[in-house]
Amino acid sequence: MLEAISSEDILFIDIETVPQKADFTELPEHFQKLWDKKSVYFRDETQAASDVYERAGIYAEFGRIICISAGVIIQKNGERFYRVKSFHDTDEKKLLLAFNDMLEKFTSNPGKKLCAHNGIEFDYPYIARRTLINGLRLPRILDISGAKPWEIKDRLLDTLQMWKFGDYKNYTSLDLLCAVFDIPTPKDDIDGSQVAQTYYQEGDLDRIIRYCEKDTLALANLILRYKGESIISIDNLLVV
Template sequence: MIQNIPLEKVLFLDIETVPLYGNWQEIPETEKALWDKKTKYQRKDEISAEDFYEKAGIMAEFGKIICISIGMLEKNETLKIKSFAGDDEKKILLEFGEIFNSPRLREVILCAHNGKEFDFPWISRRFLINGMQPPYPFQMFGKKPWEIPHIDTMELWKFGDYKSFVSLELLAHVFGIPTPKDDIDGSMVSSIYYIEKDLQRIIDYCEKDVLTLANIFRRMRQEDLLQRNLNLD
């Protein structure tokens, strides 16, 4: 039962990703050809590889992480949130990876919405692409399913119904939690990053998702909502 999970060991996380390049003209020809091959069967005949490139932010081979936000419960029932963000993905990953050197995080349990299909593998792949090993909680090889310290709120909501998909926004609504999409949503992140160049707006959005994620998990445990700790030091 999820009520038996020690909440103080759960690390809630969310990531924001964008295409590696701001526009099609910047992409090396080799990568253009690989993108064309990769997406050939996903695109309809009338959609070119160039037009489809806006989707590159959801593929770890063609995108990059610009923000990782994490949250952990404090003793006073508030959620302490911290973000790692910027233009230098390797620096983001290095700083994020260092937190797992803390004794508190040696047995951490990772939690994300659709984390098993997106956040966890995305982070792991980008670590490898940047020449680093993923932190221990992301390493799955040789582990039995029940030994993998991952919680996925989408999976919890499915109750075995594998054809079901539910967004974080919808779960927030059904549980009476304030929406994290009151300013932007995921489809706007790339343009805000490359065109508006407003990274802080993306960080704020990512941190709202982490708070919402934690509160959805709390509601699933029939517990009260958490408040956010604004002191991130």
């Protein structure tokens, strides 16, 4: 399938999310009760709901998006470059408006694809859910509720699903695949588990943005490896 897709027709994305509030005690009381019910399934009997609140960012009902990086592979003078733009705002609605507008324009041309690692189970539904929660219209490419699996695969690429080859037992991280394919890792600074702390306690959004952008370059390079092609150097990363 990948051989029939031009690398330049793919938009590579990654999102960074955090809990809605910096601390569990800042949640409205009814949301504290709802998180208590939600978290009972993954916390042990010695833990309170507040003890596992750092995990709230992975759930669209309890978290929010603070950054979406999106990039494309381009050709300049016979050489490949990777151009990336990040969408970020303290107002999540403004962030989603800007990103979704870009996404609609990019995918308006036939044959354009969206790609993320574990996108089918995380990035794509998370963006869609937060879009609806913010009262916005879904981009057509993410309006997949009720769609057949083959209809989704025709529009949305997922490097994790590709690597599974039909095996649904295991999760393979982007970091591990980068190591396997000898791709420079984006995990040279922070990782996903540190995003909330970096955002709320350190207030360093720029650090998160750089991390997110490197993730999308790693994602693009993984697709190139899947296609048996040379990867793009970090020196050819163009931030716009």
